[in-house]
Amino acid sequence: MGTHTFTLNGERVTVDVEDDVRLLWVIRDMLGVTGPKYGCGINVCKACTSHINGKAFNPCSVPVGAISSDDEVTTIEGLADGEKLHPMQEAWLDRDVAQCGYCQPGQIMAAVAKVRQCQEEGRDVDDDAIEEIRNICRCGTYNRIREAIKAGAENM
Amino acid sequence: MAHHRLASPPKETGLNRSVGRRKFLGYLIAAPTLVVAAELAREQVFGASEAFATIPSPPQTPEVYDLLDALRDAMRPTANLIRIEINKDGTVSFALPRSDNGQGIITSTQMIIAEEMDLDVDQVRVTLADARPELLFNQITGGSSTTFTTYTPIRVAAALAQGRLLEAGAQLLAQDVRTVTSRKGLILGAGGKSIPFSALAEKAATSTTQQVEVTLKARESFTVIGKAQNKTDARDIVTGRKVFATDLQIPDALPTVICRAPDLNGTPGSVKNLDDVRSMPGVTDVELVPTGVAVRARTFGQAIDAVNALKVSWKKGTVAGENDDSVLKRVKAAELPMAVPAGVGKTIDRSFTFYWASSSSLETNCCIADVRKDRAELWGPMKNPIAAQGDVAKICGLPVGAVTMHVTQGGGSFGRKLFYDAALEAAECSKAFGKPVKLMWSRADDSRQGRVHPLSTGRVRAQFNGDSVVSYEQRHTSVATQVNPGLGEPVSAAAVKAPLGNLTLSESIFELTQVTPYEFGVSTRFLNEVDLRFNTTSMRNIYSPNVATAREVMVDQLADAMGKDPYEFRRGFLKNDRLRGVLDAVAKEGRWGRSMKSGTAQGLGVHTEYKGVCAALVEIDCRPDTVNRPIREGVTGPRVTKVTFAVDIGLVINPRGLEAQMMGGINDAIALILTSSLHLDDGHFVEASWDNYFYTRQWNTPPELNIVIVESDAPEPGGAGEFGLAATCGAIANAYARATGTVPEYFPINHKDPFPFEPKPTVPPIPESPTNGLDFTY
Numbered sequence: 001m002g003t004h005t006f007t008l009n010g011e012r013v014t015v016d017v018e019d020d021v022r023l024l025w026v027i028r029d030m031l032g033v034t035g036p037k038y039g040c041g042i043n044v045c046k047a048c049t050s051h052i053n054g055k056a057f058n059p060c061s062v063p064v065g066a067i068s069s070d071d072e073v074t075t076i077e078g079l080a081d082g083e084k085l086h087p088m089q090e091a092w093l094d095r096d097v098a099q100c101g102y103c104q105p106g107q108i109m110a111a112v113a114k115v116r117q118c119q120e121e122g123r124d125v126d127d128d129a130i131e132e133i134r135n136i137c138r139c140g141t142y143n144r145i146r147e148a149i150k151a152g153a154e155n156m
Numbered sequence: 157m158a159h160h161r162l163a164s165p166p167k168e169t170g171l172n173r174s175v176g177r178r179k180f181l182g183y184l185i186a187a188p189t190l191v192v193a194a195e196l197a198r199e200q201v202f203g204a205s206e207a208f209a210t211i212p213s214p215p216q217t218p219e220v221y222d223l224l225d226a227l228r229d230a231m232r233p234t235a236n237l238i239r240i241e242i243n244k245d246g247t248v249s250f251a252l253p254r255s256d257n258g259q260g261i262i263t264s265t266q267m268i269i270a271e272e273m274d275l276d277v278d279q280v281r282v283t284l285a286d287a288r289p290e291l292l293f294n295q296i297t298g299g300s301s302t303t304f305t306t307y308t309p310i311r312v313a314a315a316l317a318q319g320r321l322l323e324a325g326a327q328l329l330a331q332d333v334r335t336v337t338s339r340k341g342l343i344l345g346a347g348g349k350s351i352p353f354s355a356l357a358e359k360a361a362t363s364t365t366q367q368v369e370v371t372l373k374a375r376e377s378f379t380v381i382g383k384a385q386n387k388t389d390a391r392d393i394v395t396g397r398k399v400f401a402t403d404l405q406i407p408d409a410l411p412t413v414i415c416r417a418p419d420l421n422g423t424p425g426s427v428k429n430l431d432d433v434r435s436m437p438g439v440t441d442v443e444l445v446p447t448g449v450a451v452r453a454r455t456f457g458q459a460i461d462a463v464n465a466l467k468v469s470w471k472k473g474t475v476a477g478e479n480d481d482s483v484l485k486r487v488k489a490a491e492l493p494m495a496v497p498a499g500v501g502k503t504i505d506r507s508f509t510f511y512w513a514s515s516s517s518l519e520t521n522c523c524i525a526d527v528r529k530d531r532a533e534l535w536g537p538m539k540n541p542i543a544a545q546g547d548v549a550k551i552c553g554l555p556v557g558a559v560t561m562h563v564t565q566g567g568g569s570f571g572r573k574l575f576y577d578a579a580l581e582a583a584e585c586s587k588a589f590g591k592p593v594k595l596m597w598s599r600a601d602d603s604r605q606g607r608v609h610p611l612s613t614g615r616v617r618a619q620f621n622g623d624s625v626v627s628y629e630q631r632h633t634s635v636a637t638q639v640n641p642g643l644g645e646p647v648s649a650a651a652v653k654a655p656l657g658n659l660t661l662s663e664s665i666f667e668l669t670q671v672t673p674y675e676f677g678v679s680t681r682f683l684n685e686v687d688l689r690f691n692t693t694s695m696r697n698i699y700s701p702n703v704a705t706a707r708e709v710m711v712d713q714l715a716d717a718m719g720k721d722p723y724e725f726r727r728g729f730l731k732n733d734r735l736r737g738v739l740d741a742v743a744k745e746g747r748w749g750r751s752m753k754s755g756t757a758q759g760l761g762v763h764t765e766y767k768g769v770c771a772a773l774v775e776i777d778c779r780p781d782t783v784n785r786p787i788r789e790g791v792t793g794p795r796v797t798k799v800t801f802a803v804d805i806g807l808v809i810n811p812r813g814l815e816a817q818m819m820g821g822i823n824d825a826i827a828l829i830l831t832s833s834l835h836l837d838d839g840h841f842v843e844a845s846w847d848n849y850f851y852t853r854q855w856n857t858p859p860e861l862n863i864v865i866v867e868s869d870a871p872e873p874g875g876a877g878e879f880g881l882a883a884t885c886g887a888i889a890n891a892y893a894r895a896t897g898t899v900p901e902y903f904p905i906n907h908k909d910p911f912p913f914e915p916k917p918t919v920p921p922i923p924e925s926p927t928n929g930l931d932f933t934y
Binding site for chain 1 (some may be wrong): 223257258260386388389390391394395397398400402403405411437438452454455456457458460511516517520565566567570598790812816819820821822824846847851853854855858859923924926927928929932933
């Protein structure tokens, strides 16, 4: 058992739990933040995609012991600025992307990170870039996701 | 573009009379505020299809009475219990006795009520009803039936409420009821006076339940129905606020995971290290349950670690030692013979194998249960909560009335959640522990032990002579699809009333859903099912995607043998103009016959079901550079580069929702034909996660997708949830055959390729979570 402190969606949080418990379960089961979803637990489906220090990652595959106290973890709940949605969330609404919605928090967090990565690398947010996103949507909303990412990128 | 209805309108109303002006009976329910209810008080028997040239096939059952009719007939006696309430705060609320797993039926139901009551869509509150045993068979979400079965009763109730509010408002305003109108929750009178619904909720109520006649809004006055509406839970979804079953915070309902056998349906014998595992970090309880060894812990991660630490001796499963080939042999032995002998005149024979498909959704099987001595309460995404309630009551030794089933919104279903395996297990676990549990299946269990779409074969024989197809025979032989309890009761109850009567259950569904939409002379379609040892379910339909693939490939083969273009051939042989309408739409929009590079091709598919017709035109790229493009831990293969899809599903409630359902079906079809299947090996399914089971990903989805909703003058909505697959499956298979010159004999086409992955072990049952997640940030 160890004490772990980090920043989650702008708030300092502290939990007492074994070092090897993966961060996803700390966030969901101990801190009650349920936006990131379980879909595989092995970093394949990407339904839990969140951000660590602004970059996309999958907390199902990171032990809480690997998180340091100055790390800032952002889940879908922390993406909007209060009631003002992030441009990618707005694009998702505009394109009516979601069906069941289970994978969509991860899809949006992945999309935001991918667009930032493209911008930093001076690449276009085109079909090739979008096809690097591995998140699974079993409802098959991929085509609207592609439209939304391109639209959201324009406002980022 | 002119479109003919497949079904004749109700005889008593005449050809062009709108269903909207007919009288319906509703009920005012005795209550403190206005409560209205409705029943279906009508019979609508669909007429036979119109006859066309060529050698006509006699009408097949789905053309006169299909599964949607059966489901609606099954619920007629109880539909009067659909109630709308006008609350003191002026809101209008309705608890929909259905399950929404992303198909958008909450939104479309809000639209239907808003339309009839002149409200804005967001002024209507729709929730999912708890299990209501008094509804008998009227709480099943399956067969793409929701909108078709609930459209009219909901309208009747809403229209009645609207009428009562107008009357009460007119009285209060001391004006003639014919001069008052309603808008956005206000009753508007002459001279700019208005009264909100909130002021009328009690005034419009009744102290005695009474039957009232009501007229529905005419279709030409619709302002909400038929307009694109975004999903009303979209904001909750994109902000992470939408709550699924495992997101619920029920006191003391701790994470619970079951350790399962290596064999499919294996059961636990003894456990060597129960006490050791009970003392692992975070673990609170470990007990044997019928399907394995259940672990309850502070976090799911700790429960999974404990599951993997268990040393269990397992009993054999239901298909111990078997594999794809041994099951296929059994299925082939059950194939029914053709009536026309082979080799008589010009005959073409084709046979296909369709391998197992996983119906695992992103949300794995899950349920929260709190079982006490005198009562039980469960929360889960259930499409058949009444049947679940009955079975949970049996497990708990409680009367049905002591069991409360809360239906949560589900994270995808595609048919699987017609069954409620997780609810039964959650009840078993909570009973065994004497504590509340939040039960969730691991992905590996969901993939390997969860329900599957069964392995099947399709055989087709057609005989042609000159420009005519003289006979067309199709045989579908399958590992049995379990339809009970999901669809079983209502269908079996209603199917005996269908024209053919007395069919066995599966034969009934096959007969009620499958139709050959071509004039192919003598046409027969038979189903045989064998082997009940698997956990099966429909998956965005039971038979259609496979039956349609076999049929549409055969249609292309016939066209080729008879020297015709696949489009012209279909146009000539399709049974009616409605079918030709969607075919023409995709041919025009998708530029059928345009010049394509070698190794790429177009393909067509047509299907009719759910009171609708649809067609797909697919373009595929099978060139080596495309097939072999590198994607880490993914399957690439041929790329569907463009899909044009046209659908006429009758009255469209929400075109944006309909388009979404077709898009989902199209992406499913790509997986079924090209990339994804389960493999049975040594008594278990090999695939344990999404890096083994290759459902469509961004790199497989078509860069160009065009969905055309063909205008329809049909008076009612049909079914959409499963409708996108069948035609698309056929079109992809045909495009592939035309691009490569090879007609596939099995689907998906990659099923016999070497595994592009190392199979995961079955003991321990759950792959360990990696620890290197921070190496993959971007």
